[in-house]
Amino acid sequence: xxxxxxxxxxxxxxxxxxxxxxxxxxxxxxxxxxxxxxxxxxxxxxxxxxxxxxxxxxxxxxxxxxxxxxxxxxxxxxxxxxxxxxxxxxxxxxxxxxxxxxxxxxxxxxxxxxxxxxxxxxxxxxxxxxxxxxxxxxxxxxxxxxxxxxxxxxxxxxx
Numbered sequence: 321x322x323x324x325x326x327x328x329x330x331x332x333x334x335x336x337x338x339x340x341x342x343x344x345x346x347x348x349x350x351x352x353x354x355x356x357x358x359x360x361x362x363x364x365x366x367x368x369x370x371x372x373x374x375x376x377x378x379x380x381x382x383x384x385x386x387x388x389x390x391x392x393x394x395x396x397x398x399x400x401x402x403x404x405x406x407x408x409x410x411x412x413x414x415x416x417x418x419x420x421x422x423x424x425x426x427x428x429x430x431x432x433x434x435x436x437x438x439x440x441x442x443x444x445x446x447x448x449x450x451x452x453x454x455x456x457x458x459x460x461x462x463x464x465x466x467x468x469x470x471x472x473x474x475x476x477x478x479x
Contacts, residue, residue, distance in 0.1 A: 357384060357403045358442035362416040362429075366451035367398040369427030370418055376402045377419075378431045383408045386429060398451075402429060411436040412444070418452035427452055 364370075367389060376384035388401035404410065413434030420427050431446075440446070 357405045357408075359387065359401055359403050360410070360440055360442075360444055360446060362400050362402070362446040362449050363392065363395065363397045364400060364416075364418060364449050364451040365397060367400065367418060368452040369420070370400070370429060370452070374426070375428040376404065376431065377428055378408070378410070378433065383431070400429070409439040412438040412440050413448070414440070414446065415448035415450065416446045417450040420452070420455075 370386060370389070372386055372389060374386040375382045376386065384402050384404040386400060386402045390399050391397075392399045410431055411434040413436040415432040415434070417430045417432055418427055419430040
């Protein structure tokens with residue numbers, strides 16, 4: 321009889337852990353039904369590393385999530401929709417920038433607030449945008465620029 325009680329208790333603990341994990345995952349990814357907000361749009365030259373579900377942050381704090389990404393066939397830019405938490409007001413001269421968490425981290429959309437007294441309303445488009453910068457192209461520029469300046473410094477030191 322005690323053997324069955326132990327199995328039931330262990331099964332209940334596993335089930336409770338699974339439910340707790342599901343709730344945590346839902347809150348972390350923004351799939352909870354309680355997250356209300358409004359949608360804004362932006363058009364980027366490059367959205368490398370940004371997909372649906374990517375964080376939207378203001379001052380390092382998550383204020384929303386990317387809800388849609390599509391290529392505009394006329395402008396060849398990435399049209400993006402994202403939700404912003406209700407109660408977060410963004411000045412209407414703010415910029416949207418694709419930022420990186422670091423060399424190994426992912427990208428996110430960062431809102432750089434402006435100083436305007438007006439605010440974006442649901443459905444507005446952020447016109448001031450900056451796309452992602454490719455780390456590979458930056459490294460290539462650094463390597464090619466570093467090798468030519470290094471050889472000039474070596475030849476200048478010998479004279």
